[in-house]
Amino acid sequence: MxxxxxxxxxxxxxxxxxxxxxxxxxxxxxxxxxxxxxxxxxxxxxxxxxxxxxxxxxxxxxxxxxxxxxxxxxxxxxxxxxxxxxxxxxxxxxxxxxxxxxxxxxxxxxxxxxxxxxxxxxxxxxxxxxxxxxxxxxxxxxxxxxxxxxxxxxxxxxxxxxxxxxxxxxSIKQLKEEDLKLRENENLKLNYKKAISFIDAYGLSDEFCRYRPNTRNNEEKLL
Structure with a gap:
């Protein structure tokens, strides 16, 4: 800017x-x-x-x-x-x-x-x-x-x-929040691209498609 x-x-x-x-x-x-x-x-x-x-x-x-x-x-x-x-x-x-x-x-x-x-x-x-x-x-x-x-x-x-x-x-606080959101979105996009590249590079596409995270167990662990 x-x-x-x-x-x-x-x-x-x-x-x-x-x-x-x-x-x-x-x-x-x-x-x-x-x-x-x-x-x-x-x-x-x-x-x-x-x-x-x-x-x-x-x-x-x-x-x-x-x-x-x-x-x-x-x-x-x-x-x-x-x-x-x-x-x-x-x-x-x-x-x-x-x-x-x-x-x-x-x-x-x-x-x-x-x-x-x-x-x-x-x-x-x-x-x-x-x-x-x-x-x-x-x-x-x-x-x-x-x-x-x-x-x-x-x-x-x-x-x-x-x-x-x-x-x-x-407010300055709102501007900071909006700027933080933009940066977080950019980081998420970058991490997503890296994850996809990693999966393709190691031939894990099929395993990734079959993977289903156990949300319930994760929630119990957090509790």
């Missing part, structure tokens, strides 16, 4: 799980759960299923956080582009300061060629900026909506994860 062996292994595992859960709750504004009264002993199967579900939710939560960070980065980039576009718009104010001269005939005015080129360039940039602004505004709104939905999903996943990561609902 990565927490070593011995009596302190379960305590270190429990402390690690509590820290992970508290960090998730803190990031998403979820109040840490208060210790609850133990719900009783868990079977080995329930223990394994709860642990597997917790690991699955952790993986999903990590993926959602990565997606959320990507969207936040895209929003920041979009905001920077919009600010750049707004700065270009400010340049249009300079056009108002250009001096014009009336022509002798007609209701027209003339301006210097340099000023005309400046106006033309600014107008051309403005058209492009308007188009980009509309496109970016639409994309920005879409990203904001996606980011909001992702935050809701992350919060929901954190709540689900908390159901399977409540170290306070399982």
């Amino acid at each position: 990565g927490f070593g062996d011995g009596k302190g292994a379960i305590a270190r595992w429990r402390a690690s799980e509590v820290e992970i859960l508290n960090q998730i709750c803190l990031k998403h504004g979820i109040r840490s759960l208060e210790p609850e009264k133990s719900r009783g002993s868990m079977s080995v199967k329930e223990y394994k299923e709860a642990r597997q579900e917790a690991e699955k939710l952790e993986a999903e939560n990590a993926q959602l956080k990565d997606e959320n960070e990507n969207i936040s980065q895209e929003l920041a980039e979009t905001k920077a582009i919009l600010e750049k576009v707004n700065k270009k718009k400010v340049r249009l104010i300079e056009v108002e300061s250009i001096q014009t001269k009336p022509t002798i005939f007609g209701n027209k005015v003339t301006i210097d060629k340099d000023d005309y080129d400046k106006i033309y360039t600014l107008a051309e940039k403005e058209i492009i900026s308007v188009r980009q602004t509309k496109k970016l505004s639409t994309e920005n709104q879409k990203l904001v909506e996606e980011n909001t939905e992702l935050k809701k999903t992350v919060n929901k996943q954190a709540v689900e994860l908390a159901k399977y990561q409540k170290p306070t609902t399982i």
Whole structure:
């Protein structure tokens, strides 16, 4: 499990799980759960299923956080582009300061060629900026909506994860008992395989099949 062996292994595992859960709750504004009264002993199967579900939710939560960070980065980039576009718009104010001269005939005015080129360039940039602004505004709104939905999903996943990561609902004694059961099962399986190998190796399969232990005599001896 990565927490070593011995009596302190379960305590270190429990402390690690509590820290992970508290960090998730803190990031998403979820109040840490208060210790609850133990719900009783868990079977080995329930223990394994709860642990597997917790690991699955952790993986999903990590993926959602990565997606959320990507969207936040895209929003920041979009905001920077919009600010750049707004700065270009400010340049249009300079056009108002250009001096014009009336022509002798007609209701027209003339301006210097340099000023005309400046106006033309600014107008051309403005058209492009308007188009980009509309496109970016639409994309920005879409990203904001996606980011909001992702935050809701992350919060929901954190709540689900908390159901399977409540170290306070399982006592240290219960964890030790479950760990002991798992080890005993592994030892029984190993001893069974060794016994079968021994019987086969010495050709005792027939004797083993015919063997019937005298349970009654054994019980009387124990008494």
